[in-house]
Amino acid sequence: MFQVYLIDDEIWALISLEKLIPWKEYGFCICGKSNSAKKAWDDICKNPPDVVITDIRMPGMTGLELLKRLHDSKMKTQVVLVSGFAEFQYAQEAIKHGAFEYLLKQVKREQLKECMIRLFTFLSEQKKKMLETEAYSEKQFWTQMQDQQIKRAAECLFQIEKQEWIGKVCFVASCKKENIVDKKNGKMIQVESFRLFLLGERDENAYGLCIADQEKSSKSEEIKKFLAQVSEQETVWGISRIGDGTQKVSEMIWEAQTALRAAYFSQNQILSYHIKGNGWKKWDELSRAMYYKQNTQVRMQLEALKNEVEVGAVLSDELFSILERIDYEYKKSHGKNLKPQEWIRECDMIHSYPSDKEFFRWLMVFFPVQSEVGSDSAQYIIHLIENQLANAPTLATIGKELGMSQGALTQILKRQTGKNYSELLLEQRMKRAKELLVYTNKTITEIAEETGYTDLFYFSKTFKKNNGISPNEYRKEKRIENEQSTNEK
Template sequence: MDSVLIVDDEPWVAKGLNVLIDWESLGYTVIGEAYDGIDAMEAIEKQKPDVVISDIRMPGLNGIELLESIRLQGLQTKVILVSGFAEFDYAQKALQLGAFDYLLKQVDRNTLTETLLRLKMELEKRHIGKREPELHLEDLFELLEPDNNIKISNFMINREMEFEFPHYRFISCLYLHSSASDAVIEQATQNGIQWIRFRTGQNKTSYLVNYDEQKSPADLLDFISGSLDSAHYMGISGIGLYSTPIGKLYQESDIALSSSSFLQAQRMTEYKSTDHIAELSKLVLKIELAIKGYKRDIIRQGLNELSEECEKRSMLIDQISAVYNQIVLFVYKYYGNSDFAQGLEYLTYSQIVRSCESVRQLFERIGVIFAQQSDEEMLLSKETVKKIIDKIDSSYTEDISLSMLSRQFNVSLGYLSALIKKETGTNYTDYVVAMRLNLAKELLSDESLSIQDIVERVGYKDYFHFNKLFKKHFGITPSKHRKI
């Protein structure tokens, strides 16, 4: 149902319009009446109706001024103006300002019905135009999930596509600015390469490339150097076949891209499944024994060595994440009941990219909890604790990291992590994510906001990351939640 606000300075006229036709049979619901332009504008700002039917001659704001205010605020509300004066200049002014139509009093039932039916067609086009990209993005989100076993062959058959070459790769690109293309999926052929382009983020585009690795490996290099030269960072998956799950291949490219952007050592990274973790087992064991014995100097030394090894080996971000989480596991294994350990959290590779600036900073999260806390920290006042929590509560839609908060309030990262978990019952990341997602859930009831609008309003940029978090938190995607 599209919502309607009726505005007239004569209440009996407004009520007459309210009962003149069967609104619901036409797909509308009247959400209220207003009896002057100022009250009407307040109601419009608060309720954001799809349609306003307003008299022109009113005290406060007249109908033309009301229409101007709606347009100045960038609202998408459609306006039908009504007047008892059959004057051409009123109608001309109204249409110039974008009024949908101009009706004369006394409003005829058939005329109003015909106008609303025409308007309904326009509103339906707007709703479809707004939601169709979101539905496509949701389908794409499901398709590219790493645990989705849909094969490239199934995807191609379902979209009635035919690719002639035996090999596939995903190439994910990160740009400094948003992609100029709004298309979710596009297909093209170029110089011996067939590809499908997916818009996988605000500044991110991914390509499923089909080529012949054995006969024409240079075609892929030509495509990268020619068509993707404007990408700031690039991640290339391993080689896939017709039977390879499409989600697996995409995740490989995403891991490679995240590795490039996080390590910043090279612009382009290719995914390789080298097991660095086994090669680092002696160093990891050394750190475990130091943690068990609470030998702070050896812990710090071992973590520094581990950081250097990760960087020197140009380890992919998913393996860095695995090593980090293994060390976190040791901390919980030996000190799980201690307050100082409660600030530590397991991190996925995408969380690491979003919350840390370097490998060294990542492992410092572990090292700082073994540092001796200062007397000032141990005696942190309740007022300061409240200020910290209030700061988080008022700024959770902004890009504020835990390290920024630790610098602002002059406390160590480990102590701050433990403090937040003690006060809120959860770690910093989960606390912020929960608040953002609860706000998003509320905003989804506002049909005037697209899901991309909501993503940005609650503090995210990447639709896919938001979608994944929302589904994990509520068990349903945001688009499906909106339909409930």
């Protein structure tokens, strides 16, 4: 979500603005607020928000002065100015220093909504451009490496072969750098008809240019056998398309990197990169089933997609493209997105769901069918809760989606788990809170919000009632236990 900082010297106006719209629904969260632009400036410098919404007329420092400071410091923070004075010179100054919008007090709910929708679109596009720039920089890195390290590797090869490697079987392979067996030479590993020249390391991965003498070496069985000999057991590999050496090595490295990421996602020991053809063949059937809300058919097509991901026929980068199309169709038929707004690229999806099994389990939740409300309905509801803890659906909402009454669902939950919906929700919230306390450095406030509590005091009270100690005490106790356990090992 994008961060918003609110500033107004009138406390009542600040509170009113904060409660005017449901910020999270529009992709934003309030990261700070202040009744002084001068005080707010220090906060903004320490942790620049994506958006500042500020009143213009304030003592000490005006909103226009704050805007000018942000403009002069070249911060990318977008500014929305608010004023009770509809004076043209204010608008002129706002435009001159790059304000995103100029709103008049009292700010209307619809006016603010429309502004935030445009802001979200603008910021999303900016983020996408930034990611594309990062991707370009990444390719630049490999291109530079091609100019330097690959040149040295090729020179080493020429000394051994006394001939060009163009025309031979050639590809780039990638794995975790600690899994390469022979690190002494640091230049070449040779096994039978294969030679692997170590090119370099990046993001914990090692990259090697593989060259073979004979055409038969391009067979997948031969490649697997070779890679097994130069790495530890059960090493996961990603390899580029196999060529004749005429393609750019930097592109082959890029392909190997993508294939390695997909291999970890689908739990394959080795995956080869391949160019996407005309897209996933079953898309039309899935799209039609989604349009008519035939969830049984949707699930069948998603199972087919899952099978193709499992065998590596569809790599994770292509899966993300398919997900974006699913999200588009889902919004058309259901009026809302299923893909989280913060998922901009494939890496975001994999960060949330590191394996294909976890990903498809999450995706299936959006397409429930009547048969699911049977012996495993409790697990289905628990899964819904786990994925929406911050804004968990009510039992009535779940019942409506499944075509069942709230009373009937309550009876099923009691029979299958011995607990009612409130107890299950509390259980899952406490479970997640414990995980976040031990394994992250998030503040107690952040953990409370992530587990569905808007009141920090109520979260702390509930946590202590269910666990016997406060959240802070729990964090300290468990971390001490973990340190002691690590030292013993």
